[in-house]
Amino acid sequence: MPTDATQDHVSLDLREQIARIDNLLIDSQKKQREYHLTLWQVVVAVFGGGAALFAAGAAFMKIAAG
Numbered sequence: 001m002p003t004d005a006t007q008d009h010v011s012l013d014l015r016e017q018i019a020r021i022d023n024l025l026i027d028s029q030k031k032q033r034e035y036h037l038t039l040w041q042v043v044v045a046v047f048g049g050g051a052a053l054f055a056a057g058a059a060f061m062k063i064a065a066g
Helices: 004-065
Strands: none
Touching: none
């Protein structure tokens, strides 16, 4: 039969494992949010670059035509 000290040690180990799992879940959620944010940053950058190229092309055509 386990003693009280052994039971305390086992319950402490279980608490540590649960705390580690909780921390891993929190880290995973943070990385998932960062991933989605990064995707949106790339989308905005691509649209901004496309708009800049379109504006440059339009300005060039205006200069070339006039």
